[in-house]
Amino acid sequence: MSFQPIKFYQTGTFTVGNRLLNPENRSVQSHQDRSNAINSGHRACQGCGEALGARYALDAAMEATGSQLIAANATGCLEVFTTPYPESSWQLPWMHSLFGNAAAVATGIAAALKAKGRNGVRVVAQGGDGGTTDIGFACLSGMFERNDDVLYICYDNEAYMNTGVQRSSATPPAARTTTTMPVGLSPGNVFGQGKFVPAIAMAHEIPYVATATVADLHDLEAKVKRAMEFRGARYIHIFVPCPLGWGTASHDTIRIARLAHETGMFPVFEAEHGELISSLPIRRQLPVEEYLKPQKRFAHLFGAKPNLEVIARIQARADRNIQKYGLLQTEVA
Amino acid sequence: MLKQIEGSHAVAEAIALCRPEVVCAYPISPQTHIVEALGEMVKSGELTPCEFINVESEFAAMSVAIGASATGARAYTATASQGLLYMVEAVYNASGLGLPIVMTVANRAIGAPINIWNDHSDSLSQRDSGWMQLFAETNQEALDLHIQAFKLAEELSLPVMVCMDGFILTHAYEQVDMPTQRQVDDYLPPYEPRQVLDPREPVSIGAMVGPEAFMEVRYLAHAKQMQALERIPQLAAEFKQVFGRDSGGLTHTYRGEDAETIIIAMGSVLGTIKDTIDEMRADGHKIGVLGITSYRPFPLAQVRAALHNAKRVVVLEKSLAVGIGGILSTDVRMALSGIHLHGYTVVAGLGGRAITRKSLHKLFREAEQDALPALTFLDLDWEVVNKQLTRERVMRRSGPAAENMLRDIGTVASKIA
Amino acid sequence: MDKPFAITLDLGSSLANHTGSWRTSKPVYLDRLPPCNAGCPAGENIQGWLFHAESGDYEQAWRVLTVDNPFPAIMGRVCYHPCESVCNRGKLDSAVGINSVERFLGDEAIKRGWKFDAPAASSGKKVLVVGAGPSGLSAAYHLARSGHSVEIHEAGPLTGGMMRFGIPKYRLPRDVLDAEVQRILNLGVMLKLNTKVANIEDSMRAGNFDAAFLAVGAHIGKRAFIPAGDAARIVDAVSVLRSMEGEDKPMLGRRVVVYGGGNTAIDVARTAKRLGATETIIVYRRTREKMPAHDSEVEEALQEGIMIKWLSTIKQAEEGSLTVEKMKLDDKGFPQPTGEFESIAADSLVLALGQDVDLSLLQGVSGLEIKDGTVQVGSNMMTGHKGIFAGGDMVPSERTVTAGVGHGKKAARHIDSWLLGTTYQSAAKHEPVSFDMLNPWYYTGAPKTMSPMLDVIRRQTSFDEVQGGLDESNALFEARRCLSCGNCFECDNCYGVCPDSAVIKLGPGKRFKFNYDYCKGCGMCVSECPCGAIKMIPEDI
Structure with missing residues (x-):
């Protein structure tokens, strides 16, 4: 009989920690002495996915670097809610310059560190989807192309939340924003070709690209840790639901992120040097309605007369993700 | 060491002697030769340790400099014209954060119409950006001002633009006295930042500041530039001690001793003006020159003192505040508060239009007779202008003005020389 | 560092901002009752x-x-x-x-x-336990651990009661039974075998007992009237099972019919099979769905080759054969005769129709209430007679070993309080946790x-x-595989998922607490708690 290790079926590998696991096998978030890169007292909304995602990512990066880490931050919710004068929530050297230049500022930080011979100090840049996929895109692409030693993390909540929920190039089709209202012949955001920056990052063939959600902490932390093993440009795109902008309950943030993955709406994968190397399989596939229905930004698709055609088109997008990224692998014991 | 060398290369060598740690480069004429030369020095190992970053835009250039400077590195970049405008958001940010970046602006006109030649529209558009602006008259001064600029910027934690006329200086081969590394090291200490991104002592830089403190932050920027008014002459004096020559300072008066007419200008045109003045002095005219080196901070007191005994002042500037007239003139007028003298604004040399001694002689003589209008456009081709104005009056679809006028003139090249 | 004014801030200084004031409801930890x-x-x-x-x-x-x-x-x-x-x-x-x-x-x-840990300090009180079955032993155990002096009087020669005389060896090996009983006796419980209590009041007086717990069980097999020939061999199931413990094994023959549908019927049928019967048939008057025996037992019996005749009653027994009438269920699910008969061969008929209680020891005791052959007890397991408690099969119950053990425990708690002159108050039951309160994604x-x-x-x-x-x-x-329903198992989820870092981890075994200075009341900890051990309550405003 082959050896079958005894796992923790009670908690699996999905909970934040587990009293029975060795400390090194637990998530960074479970540690009593975690960095808490963003500490209490910040002004994010109740149930903010970005506050959570940023703490997850930066705590992991700080752990991986022994806190030898500097962060550059684009303008946006994350910046505003963490550093309104006279209070800062950050626990690491952190800088905000502008909306569209976080990647370039990070390049400058990395260049300075290199010139000073301080190779042990690492650099992370972070921004929301607007600061990454729109206004900051040129700087991001430049940083990728030069292969600067920067990990760029995008916290994607699929619209400009800081300015009051306007559409960004990461806003999904049919979603309501204040600039894509659910009125007229095709309510909500248009069906475009999409601008999926992780794929664009892969096209730069940078050492490491990954996507993650706040619903799978272990996966997210593993990716941050992996990213810190590389030198050069790295990109992690983290899906962070926004209760305010999406019209979801504040306690549902993680559930919605989970549903985004389980429906195939948001593919979770990693790539090295432009090649896809793994995908996070869907454990229990669900139809996209399960993801759409709890969100008010898609409410116009349901109600008395559901817009079946649009729902079908959204399902088709999810199906394409599932196929393209191989999200329905069977779970390996 | 004396060298016959292109202005851009002279500046590049001086920058290298200042031991910059991060240089960001994005091509735009006419500053490109400077960063090209620096790039080669970094790649060859001559300039080390230094990171040379080929960025994807001027916006990124300034942003990379911001990141580098905030991390305690001596950061440098260069730009001009459209490039400066493209980085404006970051320009304001660098000064707002108090980062002592030094940037060469190879002054060039701003389009449209697109024009690559010299005037001062670009850096003067950044008048209120919070950067200090030092204008070089010669290549030697351009070289020297860069060395002083790093010291000034770092002492005060404010960025400095060293402005040199595009092509006229950047591309001119002149003899310069190139300092030694030792001299520069004696003059310019290593950069000791006031704040730095460092895990050993983490801080959060770039907070959001509301009405409760914003005014104070802005006032402090102003106060620093006021301190610079004191430091700039001192730095020039210290420079003279180490390098043995006069360079920098706030203003330079030339033959102003008993002058009734004072000409004020910035940059390389001062050379032509001085030549003209010399000739006029030989003819017995009581005329002198006030060259402004420090445009920001603006030396109100020095300007006022220089003009105190004059009867008239002519501000000859390579810039135009459309809708009012002069830009430099406006600042000069602030210095004149309470002094009664005739003031004339002359807009000259826009987009590289040559400023000739012949035109200046005529201009200055008219000024001496107080026969100048308040605002003069030097050597403006009124025939062409009036033709276009008529055209626009009589027909709706008058077409593009610039192209119309080029057609009216005939060739372009003939008017530039 | 001499920091530039306002634009540069000290680390972590937002702790000065108590975001807890935003909250309209707050999370609280609780233990819920798992199913x-x-x-x-x-x-x-x-x-x-x-x-x-x-x-x-x-x-x-x-x-x-x-x-x-x-x-x-x-x-x-x-x-x-x-x-x-x-x-x-x-x-x-x-x-x-x-x-x-x-x-x-x-x-x-x-x-x-x-x-077991040594009993608490001696209380000086003496309790008589009658019967060494599961209920009596359980009571003796709990009473002993509470520091009371306990004496068990058992009428039979061995301990265990129905665990020994009702449950076959193949289900409960006797060395296991003996070991667990012995461990109780090792607490200092005195055991008197072959000591039948004829009258409880006499025994209590004689032994100076302060209280008594009666758990004599139900050992008398119920008989049904079945017309039978002289030579027909009819025995009751309890006797068969009891005799399995003695020297003389019961003689049932090759073809055995068991009449009844409870667990005892199954036990005795399987025992017959083990004694060498080639054909064992259970006759039951209703259907499998209605059968009180546990499914697993029925399944195992069927696997062992035991046959079951559903919807059948035995009308007559003769030597070597039985007459069986087929039944059918009426609208209410009760079996009704059909008038169709058949004959099946049988060397013996074992009746497994339930057991009655031998209540003789209670004769003359005042205040008792007997109903349907069982002693009535209050919620504290006390009979109508002060100081006399009862439990197990002799009181109304489902008559399983586990229920008997439960009675013993419950009675012991009340006896303990009664002896101390107080009333036992069981801790308030936690609110139950249902499946929808869990977040099973984490498992x-x-x-x-x-x-x-x-x-x-x-x-x-x-x-x-x-x-x-x-x-x-x-x-x-x-x-x-346990989901730890309703009870924190320190998975760290609440600590991890709080966007405001408002959960304090107290360390191994100490669980967590909320930092209400910063908790904004988003409720994520509640949603993401795998086991439903947090709930939101409205904030006092």
């Missing part, structure tokens, strides 16, 4: 002992278990584990094998010789390679004992 605990007739803290078993601390698990039930090795064999039928994990894949883990712990305790499914292996072990048969036990790794596996 297994709620469903256990013996009142075991199943989730509690599984918690320790998960970490491999079997001794601690056994100690927590035996706070409520001194017989894990026996329970692990004979309990019909109602806990498993209500286990929330059953809604995910299949219920946790609580019973097998319990048995593993019991066997491990016997193997390792674990002993991994048992991998496919593991489940069949486990199934085989669970069903393994041997000559002596039908059910095999788990080995350690399997027991650990099963224990770790």
Whole structure:
């Protein structure tokens, strides 16, 4: 009989920690002495996915670097809610310059560190989807192309939340924003070709690209840790639901992120040097309605007369993700 | 060491002697030769340790400099014209954060119409950006001002633009006295930042500041530039001690001793003006020159003192505040508060239009007779202008003005020389 | 560092901003009652002992278990584990094998010789326990651990009661029974065998007892009137099973018919088979769905080749044969005669129609109420006569070993209070936790390679004992399948998922607490708690 290790079926590998696991096998978030890169007292909304995602990512990066880490931050919710004068929530050297230049500022930080011979100090840049996929895109692409030693993390909540929920190039089709209202012949955001920056990052063939959600902490932390093993440009795109902008309950943030993955709406994968190397399989596939229905930004698709055609088109997008990224692998014991 | 060398290369060598740690480069004429030369020095190992970053835009250039400077590195970049405008958001940010970046602006006109030649529209558009602006008259001064600029910027934690006329200086081969590394090291200490991104002592830089403190932050920027008014002459004096020559300072008066007419200008045109003045002095005219080196901070007191005994002042500037007239003139007028003298604004040399001694002689003589209008456009081709104005009056679809006028003139090249 | 004014800020200074003031409702930790605990007739803290078993601390698990039930090795064999039928994990894949883990712990305790902690200081009170069956032994155990002096009077020659005389060896090996009984006696409980209490008041007076717990069980097999020829061999099931413990095994013949549909009917049929019957038939008047015997027992019996005649009653018994009438169910589900008869061959007929209680020891005791042949007791297990308590099969109950053990515990608690002149108040029951309060996403499914292996072990048969036990790794596996419904198992989820870092981790075994200075009341901790151990309550405003 082959050896079958005894796992923790009670908690699996999905909970934040587990009293029975060795400390090194637990998530960074479970540690009593975690960095808490963003500490209490910040002004994010109740149930903010970005506050959570940023703490997850930066705590992991700080752990991986022994806190030898500097962060550059684009303008946006994350910046505003963490550093309104006279209070800062950050626990690491952190800088905000502008909306569209976080990647370039990070390049400058990395260049300075290199010139000073301080190779042990690492650099992370972070921004929301607007600061990454729109206004900051040129700087991001430049940083990728030069292969600067920067990990760029995008916290994607699929619209400009800081300015009051306007559409960004990461806003999904049919979603309501204040600039894509659910009125007229095709309510909500248009069906475009999409601008999926992780794929664009892969096209730069940078050492490491990954996507993650706040619903799978272990996966997210593993990716941050992996990213810190590389030198050069790295990109992690983290899906962070926004209760305010999406019209979801504040306690549902993680559930919605989970549903985004389980429906195939948001593919979770990693790539090295432009090649896809793994995908996070869907454990229990669900139809996209399960993801759409709890969100008010898609409410116009349901109600008395559901817009079946649009729902079908959204399902088709999810199906394409599932196929393209191989999200329905069977779970390996 | 004396060298016959292109202005851009002279500046590049001086920058290298200042031991910059991060240089960001994005091509735009006419500053490109400077960063090209620096790039080669970094790649060859001559300039080390230094990171040379080929960025994807001027916006990124300034942003990379911001990141580098905030991390305690001596950061440098260069730009001009459209490039400066493209980085404006970051320009304001660098000064707002108090980062002592030094940037060469190879002054060039701003389009449209697109024009690559010299005037001062670009850096003067950044008048209120919070950067200090030092204008070089010669290549030697351009070289020297860069060395002083790093010291000034770092002492005060404010960025400095060293402005040199595009092509006229950047591309001119002149003899310069190139300092030694030792001299520069004696003059310019290593950069000791006031704040730095460092895990050993983490801080959060770039907070959001509301009405409760914003005014104070802005006032402090102003106060620093006021301190610079004191430091700039001192730095020039210290420079003279180490390098043995006069360079920098706030203003330079030339033959102003008993002058009734004072000409004020910035940059390389001062050379032509001085030549003209010399000739006029030989003819017995009581005329002198006030060259402004420090445009920001603006030396109100020095300007006022220089003009105190004059009867008239002519501000000859390579810039135009459309809708009012002069830009430099406006600042000069602030210095004149309470002094009664005739003031004339002359807009000259826009987009590289040559400023000739012949035109200046005529201009200055008219000024001496107080026969100048308040605002003069030097050597403006009124025939062409009036033709276009008529055209626009009589027909709706008058077409593009610039192209119309080029057609009216005939060739372009003939008017530039 | 001399920091530039306003644009540069000190680390972590936002702690000055107490965002807790935003809150309109707040999370609180609580322990909820898991369905297994709620469903256990013996009142075991199943989730509690599984918690320790998960970490491999079997001794601690056994100690927590035996706070409520001194017989894990026996329970692990004979309990019909109602806990498993209500286990929330059953809604995910299949219920946790609580019973097998319990048995593993019991066997491990016997193997390792674990002993109960010494009783508390002596109370100076004396309690008489009548009957050494599950209920009496359980009461004796709990009373002894509370520091009372306990004496058991057992009419029979051996301890165990129905555990010995009602349950066949193949289900409960006697060495296991003896070991667990002995461990109770080792607490200092005095046992008097072959001591029939003829009159309880006399015995109490004679022994100077302060209280008594009666648990004599129900041993008298019910007879039904069946017209029978002189030579027909008719016996009752209890007698058959009891005689299995003696020297003379019962003679039932090759063809045995058992009449009845309870667990005893199954036990006796399987016993007959083991005694050499070639043909064993159970005759039951209703259908399988209506049969009171536990499904697993029926299944095992069928697997062993026992036949069951459904919807049939026995009308007459003759030597070598029986007359059976076919029945049919009416609209209300009651069997009605059809008038169709058939004859089946039988060397003997065993009646398994239930048991009656021998109430002779209660003659003359004042205040008692007897109804339907059982003694009525109050919610404190006391009879109408002060100081005399009763439990087990002699009071109205479902008549299982587990229920009997539960009675013993409950009675012991009340006797203890009664002796001290107080009234026992059981701790308020936690609110129950239902499946929809859990977040099952966090639990991994048992991998496919593991489940069949486990199934085989669970069903393994041997000559002596039908059910095999788990080995350690399997027991650990099963224990770790527990969802810990309603009780924090320190998974760190609340600590991790709080966007405001407003959960304080207190360290191993100490759980967590909320930092209400910063908690904004988003409720994410509640949604993401796997086991439903946090709830939101409205904030006092």
